[in-house]
Amino acid sequence: MNSKVISNAAAHWSSHQLAEILSHCFEGYLVPFTIDGETFASRFSAEDISFNDSKVWTHNGEPKALALITRRGQSCRLAAFAIRPELRGQGFGKLFMQELIDGARERGDRNFWLEVIVGNESGVSLYERMGFVRQQTLVGFGTTQSPQFTETGELQEIDPLVMAKKMMTDDSLNLPWLSAPETLYKLPGKAYVLNDIAYAMVATTPQHRLRMLYVDPLARGKGQAKKLLTLLRERFPGLYTATAIPEQLAPLYLSSGYRQDPITQYEMLLKL
Structure with a gap:
């Protein structure tokens, strides 16, 4: 992209807006995902979302990627991470993840958790390259x-x-x-x-x-x-x-x- 992608704290958006951004950024993912504002607020508040540590990346003022960070003590978790199709495959995933990891280290966090769907090979590969290690398999x-x-x-x-x-x-x-x-x-x-x-x-x-x-x-x-x-x-x-x-x-x-x-x-x- 010609102009710069800008990182912003998610605290600048409401829960309803973040729900729309998250659903918009998940377009074309392995498992379809949409969420409304009320569900977003209920779910992620229970997971202890940190709006200041969560990120929305914009390009020309339009949200193009979103990462939700939840925190407890010295542990944090990537509760959701989605990038618009037009930014995928260009190295932004690694760039954004490094920003999140750097932020966690600056806060003094000791553990950074996440879950990724089995079959999402690009996601698994990215996280392993960033140093994440599989702990267990989760089922429903x-x-x-x-x-x-x-x-x-x-x-x-x-x-x-x-x-x-x-x-x-x-x-x-x-x-x-x-x-x-x-x-x-x-x-x-x-x-x-x-x-x-x-x-x-x-x-x-x-x-x-x-x-x-x-x-x-x-x-x-x-x-x-x-x-x-x-x-x-x-x-x-x-x-x-x-x-x-x-x-x-x-x-x-x-x-x-x-x-x-x-x-x-x-x-x-x-x-x-």
């Missing part, structure tokens, strides 16, 4: 739409913060950003407990979405997670998860009547 699950709602008396509704606090004190958990308790309790939805030992977080609008499953450490290996997953499947027609479940949990979901989605992601980390 869905259920067949049930003909009707089924009341399940065994599930008791609780405050989502109760479940999140239990998870926060469990040092054995190694969860991706989207499934971390710091994200979960801030999202709209409800939490349930089975037998005071097995917990689930479910978003109920606009669709039934299982956010997270947790079983007290001393109760694991006794079938409580499978029973809870089965009850949830019966209770919430068409229940599904985000593509944020560690792959090693796939047998549990499959044995509980869930089907695995074809789209998977790599979770990647750059140690700064």
